[in-house]
Amino acid sequence: MNKLLEVKNLKKYYKVGKNQVLKAVDNVSFTIYQGETLGLVGESGCGKSTTGRTIIRLSEATEGEVIYQGKNVHKLNRKESKAISKKMQMVFQDPYASLNPRMIVRDIIAEGLDIHGMYKGKERNEKVYDLLETVGLNPMHANYYAHEFSGGQRQRIGIARALSLQPEFIIADEPISALDVSVQAQIVNLMMDLQKKQNLTYLFISHDLSMVRLISDRIGVMYLGNMMELTTSEKLYSKPLHPYTMALLDAIPVPDPDIESQKEKIQLYGEIPSPTNPPPGCVFQTRCLYAKPDCFLEKPILKEIEPQHFVACHLYSKTALRQRKEKGEQFYKFIDRYGKKEINEHIVSWEN
Numbered sequence: 599m600n601k602l603l604e605v606k607n608l609k610k611y612y613k614v615g616k617n618q619v620l621k622a623v624d625n626v627s628f629t630i631y632q633g634e635t636l637g638l639v640g641e642s643g644c645g646k647s648t649t650g651r652t653i654i655r656l657s658e659a660t661e662g663e664v665i666y667q668g669k670n671v672h673k674l675n676r677k678e679s680k681a682i683s684k685k686m687q688m689v690f691q692d693p694y695a696s697l698n699p700r701m702i703v704r705d706i707i708a709e710g711l712d713i714h715g716m717y718k719g720k721e722r723n724e725k726v727y728d729l730l731e732t733v734g735l736n737p738m739h740a741n742y743y744a745h746e747f748s749g750g751q752r753q754r755i756g757i758a759r760a761l762s763l764q765p766e767f768i769i770a771d772e773p774i775s776a777l778d779v780s781v782q783a784q785i786v787n788l789m790m791d792l793q794k795k796q797n798l799t800y801l802f803i804s805h806d807l808s809m810v811r812l813i814s815d816r817i818g819v820m821y822l823g824n825m826m827e828l829t830t831s832e833k834l835y836s837k838p839l840h841p842y843t844m845a846l847l848d849a850i851p852v853p854d855p856d857i858e859s860q861k862e863k864i865q866l867y868g869e870i871p872s873p874t875n876p877p878p879g880c881v882f883q884t885r886c887l888y889a890k891p892d893c894f895l896e897k898p899i900l901k902e903i904e905p906q907h908f909v910a911c912h913l914y915s916k917t918a919l920r921q922r923k924e925k926g927e928q929f930y931k932f933i934d935r936y937g938k939k940e941i942n943e944h945i946v947s948w949e950n
């Protein structure tokens with residue numbers, strides 16, 4: 599697959615208070631391939647939106663690079679910036695707040711076209727009608743105000759606006775979380791349909807792990823500004839390797855109450871530490887059941903443990919894997935840090 603976008607060592611720090619620095623995104627790297635959907639998940643405040651906003655340059659990066667089709671997005675001149683802004687668009691969480699209440703739908707959708715001086719008069723109208731139909735709305739809706747629509751319809755308008763400049767890449771930041779459950783699936787289906795027809799690439803940000811699984815080819819799990827695990831959806835759900843991912847997935851309730859009550863849960867204890875004062879070593883060490891001395895001293899780096907499976911955790915360091923191989927262990931048994939429970943077993947290839 600072709601790389602569309604590469605995020606390299608991206609940092610976004612905010613100055614807060616007198617002398618404090620808030621590390622919203624702290625050295626995150628990943629690649630997005632053409633035509634795929636990369637899901638980004640994690641608890642509130644872990645830096646998902648900041649990552650999206652910094653990629654598209656709604657916020658300036660503190661450090662790091664965003665390479666889009668070989669060009670560093672953050673180092674373009676004005677003309678190049680304008681050209682690339684057509685290719686990358688964003689769909690926002692709140693379809694109530696993100697649409698201007700004083701504008702009719704026609705002008706909301708055509709805003710990008712107007713900024714780029716594309717289409718006038720009749721052609722502009724035709725384009726708006728086309729876009730409305732593409733997202734499942736009626737051309738007569740063009741003269742209405744956003745407040746006259748339901749949440750799902752408003753999100754369709756938001757998507758039509760994002761599509762107006764024929765983008766290649768869309769960052770969708772929690773596009774369904776403000777919607778009723780029944781409408782969420784409709785919007786996800788619309789996005790998947792559009793992706794196929796228009797060969798779009800998505801970064802899909804969400805804290806809803808069930809929805810993200812539906813739409814994503816690969817998923818990245820963030821915690822306190824860091825990428826903890828990145829792999830295919832299939833692997834993430836069938837064989838999560840990072841203790842944080844395991845706990846997150848275990849928190850999704852199973853619809854069957856019998857299974858749910860018997861499930862042995864890996865719980866997430868304690869609060870997320872403040873991003874102004876992240877813990878030393880692994881940022882997850884304060885809540886991790888499997889923390890060992892290394893975890894308090896050294897920050898684990900995101901590494902490819904198995905093909906297409908990246909994990910930032912000392913449990914999978916070369917030394918740890920070698921020691922287990924020497925002991926002849928076939929399975930990785932996760933024993934919690936208090937030595938009480940063996941919770942999960944995984945086969946991890948020794949070769950890496």
Ligand SMILES: Nc1ncnc2c1ncn2[C@@H]1O[C@H](COP(=O)(O)OP(=O)(O)OP(=O)(O)O)[C@@H](O)[C@H]1O
Binds near residue numbers: 641644645
């Ligand atoms: N403009 C800002 N100034 C200072 N701190 C900020 C700013 N924007 C975000 N933050 C902080 O950066 C951290 C990451 O925020 P971000 O909005 O990226 O999280 P998120 O993962 O999108 O959370 P949510 O799921 O709630 O949307 C949070 O601690 C947040 O308070």
Ligand code: SF4
Binds near residue numbers: 841883886887
């Ligand atoms: S590095 Fe240590 S503390 Fe961090 S997730 Fe892995 S085992 Fe837990």
Ligand SMILES: [Mg+2]
Binds near residue numbers: 646648771
């Ligand atoms: Mg957010």
